[in-house]
Amino acid sequence: MLTPDGDFWQQVAAYTLSEIGEGVHVVDRYGITLAYNEALGKMEDLRPKDVIGRNFLEVYPSLTVETSLFLEVMRTGEPINKRIQSYTTINGKEVSVLVSIYPIIIRGERVGAIEISRSILKESGVTRQEIGPLTGSKQVKGVKPKGQTARYTFSSIITRNEKMKELLAKAQRAALTDSPVLVYGRTGTGKEMLVQAIHNASPRSAGPFVAQNCAAIPENLLEGLLFGTVRGAFTGSYDRAGVLELANGGTFYLDELTSMSPTLQAKLLRVLEEGYAQRIGDVRRYPINVRFVASLNVSPTEAVRQGLIREDLYYRLGVVQLELPPLCERRDDIPLLVEHFLDQCNEKIRFRRVKRVSDEVMDLFMNYDWPGNVRELAHVIEGATVVAEKDCIEIWNLPPYMRTLHSSSAVAVAFRREEGSHDRLRGAMQQYERQLISRVLNESGGNISKAARILGIPRQTMWAKVKRLGIRQHV
Known part of the structure; x- marks a missing residue:
């Protein structure tokens, strides 16, 4: 049975x-x-x-x-x-x-x-x-539908890397809450993509997604942009809502937070703690109902140590902390990303389709350090796709700085592959030299002078090489 x-x-x-x-x-x-x-x-x-x-x-x-x-x-x-x-x-x-x-x-x-x-x-x-x-529930009138400002979701993030999978699982759990999130990682690792995915997977996804780059606005204008102004507060001011008000009901994302002055950080901290904000020149306060997310290009502890972020603001914003690894720590994702960016470029360049990169190019990609991370890889693929003459990207299609690195990179790859063995470059050259001299000596019947003439070297040099390489003469 x-x-x-x-x-x-x-x-x-x-x-x-x-x-x-x-x-x-x-x-x-x-x-x-x-x-x-x-x-x-x-x-x-x-x-x-x-x-x-x-x-x-x-x-x-x-x-x-x-x-x-x-x-x-x-x-x-x-x-x-x-x-x-x-x-x-x-x-x-x-x-x-x-x-x-x-x-x-x-x-x-x-x-x-x-x-x-x-x-x-x-x-x-x-x-x-x-x-x-x-x-x-239906769409709230006046709220932009999802996708106009936050177009990335968790399915947009391509990875097979275990460290990235763990990070995304943690981010998905965080998305279901209203807790502040601090995302950090090097330039080009995809911080805003992750932030948008968190918004789109959150209960606030039907609300607005408002992003503000703190480094893009001069300090004297950033406060008014964040909190809003009222007419007469200063010369040329008028009634205008700040981006914090515009983000009500949704997610407010502060990019490059380290560019914000400590004074403005203190005002932001007050909003986080009290849930209210005040326009410049106004005596009234208005409620703020947003989910705060911020990003840094350095680790939070280093930013605090250098005085780039107030310690109290760090503790308030860093309830959930997500570190995006650089591309050099997720090399197993490079083939997947290359394929993805090729597909994207083929959508843009419809008159020609590039299907793949050569083995030599992929070898270079896998061993390059990618200081610009995923963003650099995307730009390299796009540029190479534009200039490629066939359906395969070759070394000569890459940017000049990568072409000049190719020779030294190839040597580095050889050393990396042979790490732990005795076949270093010098050893490989000696082995080849020993095999060549032995073969020519054998063909010359063990005649040193004849073998030296065939190889185009003096007889004395030939003798020295035979002794140094330990070659037995065949008579």
Whole structure:
């Protein structure tokens, strides 16, 4: 008699999901989609592969912590039976479905939830009173839809690197909260991409995403830009809302925070602590309801040590800290990124398609230190794609600084590959020299003078080489 095991039930589940007429959506405790079937995809105009692995709030940007029935079930542990849920999907489709949601509880712990959805249009014999009130949320008027300012999601971040995967998992968990986040890493590592992904996976994703580069604005103008001004506060001033007000209900991102003066940092700290801000020249205060995210090009502790960031502001902003590794520490991602950037460039340059890079170019890429990180790689690929004459990028298509590095890089690669062995460059040359002289001596019947003439070197030099290399003469 068959005793069903894990593989047995896995196949049963797979066939059931593919054949059942109702929509099925399963998430874990963090809201990450584990299962999503074709039936639900037809209702929402989405493909399972585009949903699985993503946070469900990222897929349904109109839902919030308060309006999501999924989160209600995971919060209370109580099932919901036959309730209408209305929402907008990530592709802009408005959907209303009849849902039943059940918590998944293992050993007394809530580890996720499963939702069964039915199309309201196909339901018969069920009244609105029986299924309960309409539940959901719609786009707030005056709020820009997701994607106009924050276009990146977690699925936009390409990686197979284990360190990056751990970072993204941590970021996805942080996205579900309202805690401040501090992202740091070298220039070009993709800090703003990660910040946008956090916003789009957060309960605030339907709200605005406002980014402010602190280094791009002179200090005397930055305060007015952040907090706003009132008419008459100073010469030429007028009533204008600050970017903090504009970010209300969404995410406020401060890039290059180290460029902000300590005085302005103290005012920002007060906003973080009190939740209120004040326009320049105004006596009134207005409430601020934003999720703060900031980024640095150096480690936070180093920034504090150098006096670039106030210590109290660091503790307030650094509740969740995410360090993006440089590209030289995630070399296993380089082939994936090259393929991705080639696809992007081919979309822009439609008259010619570049399919790959040569082995020599990939070898150089894998051993180059990439001081400009992912941004530098993207620009190198774009430039090489433009000038490439065929469907393959060669060394001579690369920027001049990379071409000049090629020779020395090739030597460095050889040394790196032979690390730990005795075949260094000098040893390899000696081995080749020994083999060549031995062969010529053998062909010359062991005649030193004849062998020296063939090789074009003096007889005395030939004798010295034979002795130094320990070559036995064949007579």
